Amino acid sequence: MNPSVPLWSEALPPPYPTFPGGTVRADIAIIGGGFAGLSAAYHLLDRRPGARVVVLEAGRIGAGASGHTTGMLGPGVGQSLVASVRRLGAPRARALYQATLRAVEEVRSLIINERIDCELEMTGQLVIARSSSARARLATLAATLTELGLPGEALDDASLARVLRLTPVPMESERGPAAVRLPVAGTLHPTKLLAGLADRVTQRGGTILEQVPVVGIAHGRPVTLTLATGGQVVADDVVVATAGYTSQLGILRGRILPVHLQVVVTDPLSADALRVIGWDGREGVLDARRVFNYCRLTADNRIVFGGGAPRYHWRGQPPATAEAAVLHQLAEEVQRTFPATTGIRAVSGWTGQIGYVLDTLPVIERLREYPAVLHVGGWCGHGVALSLASGAWVTRMLCDGVVPEDLPWYRNNPPLVPFEPVRWLAFRAVVGTMVWQDRWEERA
């Protein structure tokens, strides 16, 4: 299956202007027109009406992960809550998870307050077990949620069967829950949201420029940004919201890795297929593997299904042939997941680039070498809620000069994997081990 444009692309607004040429002066320049960049522009203009805020986007808005996402709005970061407790201790892991819950709620409020029609459905999420070991993992997750006083409910087989019926998988032991329901979560249409957010930014006097790749960031304040189109932008402060593309700017290289994810999509499901699988609650669904699959329904009842191993390619560049093969594998996974009688199958798919940090926590802070430049990203594939909420955090940091909370993602020194081939090997080793562990446990 060759990659196609994302299903969501048809909802993109008409193009924004490109760079007018010469030198543009701004109070704040934002590099990147995805969820994070537009959220920063929106919140900064809310706080400082009349400020000269300019968003510089290399392609169209949503050209990065935000236009290619599955669109599941949910809590958590790139590591499981249980892993966070192990690494950070219970109080810090709890504070981190609570911040992500608030992020989900803030995104919901933003969409409602701004009346952005982006098919938001606050459905909750189901984390489901597809193996005995996944059931054991869900038992630990449910116990951890309870212990930390966080929202979540374990479901047994009968309760899960009432809400969702997938192809059964043989399991050696039925100990542990069949699923955990996370109530604070939902799904949305990513480009309808991007279009709405971009519109609110320009209504507030912000400028969005498309087809303007930034190629250089000078040291000092004000900061001069060099553009591939010629010309420059001079700004007092700069927000870098380029996610998986950050290393191309020559910053955080080896710390934020460009990693590729894949998604496939079905035709709208028939009434018969929906009757077989249930899914009346339309929850976002994730499985409890280490390298997990995830899926959701669209407003017209297509399934958007993501998953398979995240991929870091040599020097960050995927060969074209790799994309067709991974989409094909994911399409097979769809057929294994849903009962054969439903005839559910993937008809198209696409891939997208995210920013990945080896310790799976985001990176929000001023850069050491460029004190007037603030980086926001490193969402590790869990960025819908976080990137959309991050504009408010960035605004506090820029306007009040304070870090909003004592959380581990406010840092500018994520782990460094200095050069190839170590980078390539390290990533393949980490993901390869997780895939192998999942397969081993499912065979056991």
Ligand SMILES: Cc1cc2nc3c(=O)[nH]c(=O)nc-3n(C[C@H](O)[C@H](O)[C@H](O)COP(=O)(O)OP(=O)(O)OC[C@H]3O[C@@H](n4cnc5c(N)ncnc54)[C@H](O)[C@@H]3O)c2cc1C
């Ligand atoms: C296939 C896929 C499925 C996903 N599913 C989910 C999900 O279900 N739930 C979830 O929470 N997360 C998911 N994610 C992750 C989530 O979509 C991202 O974390 C989020 O969209 C990141 O937003 P962002 O604005 O930080 O980055 P991006 O959307 O990548 O925005 C960065 C922008 O910067 C621009 N840019 C880059 N370099 C330059 C430059 N030099 N000059 C100017 N502009 C530049 C890019 O063109 C891009 O538009 C998924 C991601 C992918 C790829």
